[in-house]
Amino acid sequence: MKGIAVKMPRRLTQQGIVFAIFVVLFGVFAVFLRGFLSTSNMLNLLQNVAVLGILGLAMAIVVIGRGIDLSLIAVLAVPSGLLLQLVQDGNTFWYALLMSALLTLAFGLINGWLIAYAEVPSLYATLASGLFLAGLGQAALFKLDVVQWSPGLEGFQFLGQGNVLGVPMPIIVFAATCFVVAFFLRRTRLGTFIYALGDNPFAARTSGIPTRTLVVVQYVIAAAIGLLAGLVLVASVNSGPTRIYNSTLIYDVILVVVLGGIGLAGGRGGVLSVVIGTLLIGTMLNAMTIMDVSYSAQNLVKGVVLLVAVIADSFLNPRNEETAQQGDI
Amino acid sequence: MMTSKIAKWLGGVACAAMLCATAPAFAQKGLDEPFQGPFKTALAGKTVAYIPVAMNFDLTEGWFAVLKHQLEPWGMKVVVRDANWNTNAGAQAFTTLISEKPAAIVVHNPDVQTYAKLIQRAEKEGIYIIQINMGSAFRSTAFVGANWIEIGERDTQAVVDACKGKSNKIAVVQGALSAAASAYTLKGVENVLAKNPDVKVVSSQPADWDAAKAKAITQTVLKQNPDLCGIVGFWDGMDIGTAAAVKEAGLTGKVFLATSGGGEQKGACDLVKSGAFDLDMSYDVPTQGTDMAALIKWLLSSNTKPGAVKGSVYTTLIPVTKDNAGKDGTCWKLEQVKGS
Numbered sequence: 086m087k088g089i090a091v092k093m094p095r096r097l098t099q100q101g102i103v104f105a106i107f108v109v110l111f112g113v114f115a116v117f118l119r120g121f122l123s124t125s126n127m128l129n130l131l132q133n134v135a136v137l138g139i140l141g142l143a144m145a146i147v148v149i150g151r152g153i154d155l156s157l158i159a160v161l162a163v164p165s166g167l168l169l170q171l172v173q174d175g176n177t178f179w180y181a182l183l184m185s186a187l188l189t190l191a192f193g194l195i196n197g198w199l200i201a202y203a204e205v206p207s208l209y210a211t212l213a214s215g216l217f218l219a220g221l222g223q224a225a226l227f228k229l230d231v232v233q234w235s236p237g238l239e240g241f242q243f244l245g246q247g248n249v250l251g252v253p254m255p256i257i258v259f260a261a262t263c264f265v266v267a268f269f270l271r272r273t274r275l276g277t278f279i280y281a282l283g284d285n286p287f288a289a290r291t292s293g294i295p296t297r298t299l300v301v302v303q304y305v306i307a308a309a310i311g312l313l314a315g316l317v318l319v320a321s322v323n324s325g326p327t328r329i330y331n332s333t334l335i336y337d338v339i340l341v342v343v344l345g346g347i348g349l350a351g352g353r354g355g356v357l358s359v360v361i362g363t364l365l366i367g368t369m370l371n372a373m374t375i376m377d378v379s380y381s382a383q384n385l386v387k388g389v390v391l392l393v394a395v396i397a398d399s400f401l402n403p404r405n406e407e408t409a410q411q412g413d414i
Numbered sequence: 415m416m417t418s419k420i421a422k423w424l425g426g427v428a429c430a431a432m433l434c435a436t437a438p439a440f441a442q443k444g445l446d447e448p449f450q451g452p453f454k455t456a457l458a459g460k461t462v463a464y465i466p467v468a469m470n471f472d473l474t475e476g477w478f479a480v481l482k483h484q485l486e487p488w489g490m491k492v493v494v495r496d497a498n499w500n501t502n503a504g505a506q507a508f509t510t511l512i513s514e515k516p517a518a519i520v521v522h523n524p525d526v527q528t529y530a531k532l533i534q535r536a537e538k539e540g541i542y543i544i545q546i547n548m549g550s551a552f553r554s555t556a557f558v559g560a561n562w563i564e565i566g567e568r569d570t571q572a573v574v575d576a577c578k579g580k581s582n583k584i585a586v587v588q589g590a591l592s593a594a595a596s597a598y599t600l601k602g603v604e605n606v607l608a609k610n611p612d613v614k615v616v617s618s619q620p621a622d623w624d625a626a627k628a629k630a631i632t633q634t635v636l637k638q639n640p641d642l643c644g645i646v647g648f649w650d651g652m653d654i655g656t657a658a659a660v661k662e663a664g665l666t667g668k669v670f671l672a673t674s675g676g677g678e679q680k681g682a683c684d685l686v687k688s689g690a691f692d693l694d695m696s697y698d699v700p701t702q703g704t705d706m707a708a709l710i711k712w713l714l715s716s717n718t719k720p721g722a723v724k725g726s727v728y729t730t731l732i733p734v735t736k737d738n739a740g741k742d743g744t745c746w747k748l749e750q751v752k753g754s
Contacts, residue, residue, distance in 0.1 A: 088676055120638045133630040223470055228747075230470040231625070233680045246662050255664075322655045324627040328468075331499045334623065358477050373632040377617045380591055 089274030099398045100346030100358050106394060107365040114372045121291070121372060128253060134367035135255035136161075136321075137316050137334075139360040141341040142266045143310035148342055150303050151283040151351030152207035156196060156215030158335045160308050163222040164189045165315030166232045166325035173235040183310065192218055193308030198302030219330040245321025255317050262310065267356040269306075279303060283351025286381075341366060344394060429532050453715045458489035460517035462710060465507055467524045467548075469496045471675070471680040472748055473649065473699055474522065477546060479752045480644055480703025481520065485710065490517075501528050508532045518542040526551040526594045537721035542713050544706055548595050555713065557726040558705045560674070560697035562595050566602020566646070566729065569672035572693045573644035574610050576670035576719050580643040585635045586618040587656050589648040596620065599648050599674075616642065624670050625655030632659035642669055650675030650682055650694050657690035666690070677732060681744035694734040700746050 096261045097105075115122040140157055147154045164185035165313055171181035188270040192214070223230070234242075247254045270276035281289040290296045333385045343349060344365065345358030370391060435651070462485060466474035480491045495511065497504030501524045508529060511519060519541055524531050530552040533543050543554035573584055586603055589596035600618075607613060617635045621628035628647070636642060636659060647653035651672040660669050670692045675682050677696030685691050705727045713720075738744045 126634070133633065137627070150715065161676065208500050226506070227470065229472060231476070231654075234654075246658065251438075265521075268502050318626060321659050322629050324625055326625050326655045328499070329624070329626070332622075370630070371634055374617070374619065375638055376630055380620050393460065 086328040097401050102397045103394050104361050130367045130371040131256045132253045134363050135259040136318050137263050138259045138363035139314040140338045143307040144342045145359050146301050147307050148285045148347050150300050154211045156211040156308050157311050158330050159215040159218040160311030160332050161315040162220050162327040164312050165319045166327040167226050169232040169325040189308045190314040193305035197304035201297040201300035234323045241321045249354050264357050303378045341403045455716045458499040461491040462518045463511050463516040463521045464494045466522040466526035468499045471617050472681050473676040476699035477703045484707030512536050518545045523548045523550045524545050525592050526662045542720045556709050561728045562598035563602040563697050566599035567606050569646050570603045570606040572672045573646050573670050577643040581641040582613050583616050583639050583642050584644045587647045588620040590622045591620050623652045624651050627658045628652045629655035632656045636663045644670040677745050679747045682734050684738045686739040696732040696734050697729045
């Protein structure tokens with residue numbers, strides 16, 4: 086029982102590795118790629134990944150508490166689509182917004198109840214509930230997959246297309262959400278409880294944390310942030326692309342979270358992890374679009390960079406019986 | 415004068431004589447038209463199956479509605495098997511349908527390969543296959559749809575013309591890489607560009623038919639090339655995002671945006687009117703639906719062996735511009751087509 090704590094030099098974490106890759110890539114592009122380092126392109130880069138980043142924050146809250154929310158894309162697409170549909174059908178904007186908020190709240194509660202009280206593993210619960218919500222939208226709520234913009238929404242597109250002092254709104258929303266979530270996770274009791282829950286749910290329960298309620302709160306918050314991302318998305322493209330549910334966006338969201346160093350085992354990482362993961366993805370996407378790299382080559386490059394990050398992590402932080410946890414994916 | 419009078423008189427006599435001869439027949443009973451009876455029996459009770467890549471968007475909803483309205487009054491059944499963007503699900507539905515033996519299958523191919531073998535098999539089993547808008551590598555009895563190469567050519571030509579005397583820099587926002595419609599349109603773009611070597615393509619990227627992706631790509635391209643003079647987009651449903659990027663950059667009216675689509679009111683005419691698109695090549699969905707219904711009627715009543723004849727009905731395109739976007743009849747309304 087001795088010699089466990091061999092003194093190690095300060096470890097490079099996953100977050101550190103990804104940050105290093107980001108700095109190197111950014112530096113190379115800044116020097117060699119004309120037009121990359123301009124202020125307008127930087128804003129553009131951030132704007133293009135803002136929705137992904139906001140979703141990453143929602144996912145982070147759930148993953149830190151040792152869960153996962155695969156239904157996030159459905160929450161992104163359906164309530165915001167409902168808002169557009171209701172306005173198109175002649176309702177007022179505020180009524181429509183209230184209805185979509187209620188739908189989101191109900192959905193978050195159902196997710197949380199399934200996981201906390203019915204004790205369905207979050208992976209299956211959210212996979213099924215996401216399918217349900219997307220199906221509900223397609224079958225009962227929308228007339229078309231892409232819900233069209235209609236008069237009565239004037240002013241709402243400011244959320245996606247406007248700017249304040251030259252900074253596009255999606256970036257402002259992303260930044261504001263970052264601050265709120267960071268404050269919540271680091272400065273409030275609930276936030277601390279979520280880390281405790283993710284680190285060791287049984288210990289958390291034993292020490293008197295109301296873990297079931299906490300799980301429900303987590304999924305409601307995640308759904309609310311998902312709705313916010315959806316509102317930014319529809320305002321930004323002037324339509325409700327509910328078909329996005331069929332895309333691979335959920336993998337990108339998980340990628341942003343895991344890449345930044347929020348382990349799927351829970352209890353680790355924070356808002357900074359999401360920001361770094363988002364920045365890396367954004368930089369790659371932006372630079373490759375400027376270089377007009379073909380689609381297949383883009384996927385290749387993305388895959389290689391991600392593999393490098395993962396491999397570097399497993400070399401520098403090898404897993405062993407002590408660091409591996411039950412339930413580690 | 416005299417001759418014409420005589421002619422008139424003679425004509426009158428002839429008419430009277432004919433009337434005398436036929437009048438009793440008219441008065442007693444009608445004349446049976448011998449072809450309509452067999453036509454009715456050929457159609458009654460038959461099923462037409464429809465496999466779109468997905469329901470819930472203007473094109474596929476429009477075709478379905480028109481087929482139903484055209485064929486159901488003849489006692490036919492129109493059923494839909496929604497592939498919902500899933501190629502495997504579509505292939506499975508197709509396979510099951512072959513064993514159910516409908517009279518005809520209307521198929522909307524997700525790519526040129528997946529359904530090719532199934533189409534061949536179905537025609538061997540005696541089912542007419544009508545392909546709509548997106549063709550397979552295997553040509554069946556009939557193809558109804560847009561000529562994508564023509565769309566690519568006409569859109570690009572319009573952009574090239576609008577670029578005259580400007581920067582000559584254009585961008586192309588493609589659809590999905592695997593879709594034939596996207597690849598064919600790109601060929602049309604290349605055809606025109608080959609004739610205009612002075613035009614430079616600064617970006618040609620696929621946006622996966624996704625408005626958000628199209629917007630992100632266009633934003634980046636516009637930041638790098640603020641003097642861009644035109645964009646060729648491949649589908650109006652996706653190019654809402656392209657147009658949003660142009661608008662946000664404050665370049666509406668300066669960047670000529672040409673695209674294509676099914677010509678639905680909200681998806682095409684309204685957006686051209688608002689200035690989002692400068693040109694939207696419409697392949698008018700109700701016309702395509704009527705063409706398909708006419709073909710099905712003709713095939714069933716002619717008793718042609720499936721696959722024995724093969725032909726195409728390429729849709730006559732309607733260019734929607736500021737000039738005609740406000741006129742009634744340029745576009746169609748989904749609610750009306752569904753409700754009519």
